[in-house]
Amino acid sequence: MELLQLQYFLTVARLEHMTEAAQSLHVTQSSLSKTIQRLEEDLGVPLFDRIGRRLRLNEFGSTFLRRAERALLELEQGKQEIGDLSSPGHGTLQLAVTAASALPHILRKFRKKRPNIQFYVQMLTTQEMVTLLHRGEVDYCLSSPSIYGDDIHTEVVYIDPILVAVPKNHSLAARSSVALTELRNEWFVGVKRGYGTRDLADSVCGSAGFTPKYVYEGDEPARLSSLVEAEIGIAFIPSTAKTANEQIHYLKIEEHELVREIALLSHKSRYISRAALEFREVVMEYFGSIAK
CATH class of the missing domain: 3.40.190.10 (Periplasmic binding protein-like II)
Structure with a gap:
């Protein structure tokens, strides 16, 4: 069993697609297929089920993947530790x-x-x-x-309170706090589902009896402030992301605890x-x- 076989196996196992794995490794698909085949021959069992052009880890492959990941992690850690010393x-x-x-x-x-x-x-x-x-x-x-x-x-x-950011001309901008139920008819800008602050805010709003209505969902939290300033919508912003922008006003949330x-x-x-x-x-x- 060779180190190269383990490295190739990890890539194929994670992508479950021979062509994509070959492209990721910058090798030919033929070379990659032969390397995986030799590894399976060394182990005496198939590691993948072939389903058309795709591969799927079988029980043998899943078991071996855990061991291979651990072995390669140990080798990488050894390399890093030596680098730390030298x-x-x-x-x-x-x-x-x-x-x-x-x-x-x-x-x-x-x-x-x-x-x-x-x-x-x-x-x-x-x-x-x-x-x-x-x-x-x-x-x-x-x-x-x-x-x-x-x-x-x-x-x-850190325990980070979540604030409500509104543009300076918003009807809530003269206040220092707001109840979540007062926001049920507002339009929001936010990050996509899967990001912690978004999932937390959606969950707490759900407990308050409504689902926020989003007009924008993105991957860049830093962009939300500019969208609030442009009056596209209001946003849930962590206190650590609060800016000194005079065009934005921040409100604390009453009654419901919304902290991350x-x-x-x-x-x-x-x-x-x-x-x-x-x-x-x-x-x-x-x-x-x-x-x-």
């Missing part, structure tokens, strides 16, 4: 976020502290983030909501590099400062 001031930090409003401040502080550390950040839905987290493919996730699991280490770093937990998540089996530990320190310092 070049402690360099390296790459892999991050995934669903709560991005505080990220620019945190990354600015981290870059000043460790200017030679490269970081790669992905803005994801909760499910996409959880998938990467379970695979051990990211150092940390900055997430809302909090996620718990046997292989996940979870630290709640922001948590720092990591895989319990993933090697935590020095850079990752320092990133955690920056995160804790930042949220500690705004909680005062």
Whole structure:
């Protein structure tokens, strides 16, 4: 059994499509098919059920996938640990976020502290983030909501109130708070389902007896403020994403508690590099400062 076979198998198992996997790996489909076939011959069982052009992991494949992911994670962790020892001031930090409003401040502080550390950040839905987290493919996730699991280490770093953002000429702009039931006939702008704040707001509004009516749903939370300012709709905005824009007014929500937990998540089996530990320190310092 070869390392290349395991790497190819993981890609095919995740995509369940030979052509797409070959394109992702930048190899020919013929070469990839032969590599998977040799792996199946080594194991003595088929790992996939062939359904037309698509593949589907069978019971053998699913069992082997868990072991292969763990083996490759261990090898990757070993590589990272050696890099940490040989070049402690360099390296790459892999991050995934669903709560991005505080990220620019945190990354600015981290870059000043460790200017030679490269970081790669992905803005994801909760499910996409959880998938990467379970695979051990990211150092940390900055997430809302909090996620718990046997292989996940979870630290709640901030309790973030959700506010209602309205344009300055809105009928509610003269007030400091509003009941959720008063918003049942409003038009909203928001992120798509699958993002923590959206799912939380929809759930709490449902408990108040209505479903928010959205005229815009997107993937970029930062765009919501400009849409509110343009009077396209009102929005649920976390307090950490509140801007100093004079064209927008923010209201607290009465009666119903609408707050999100922001948590720092990591895989319990993933090697935590020095850079990752320092990133955690920056995160804790930042949220500690705004909680005062």
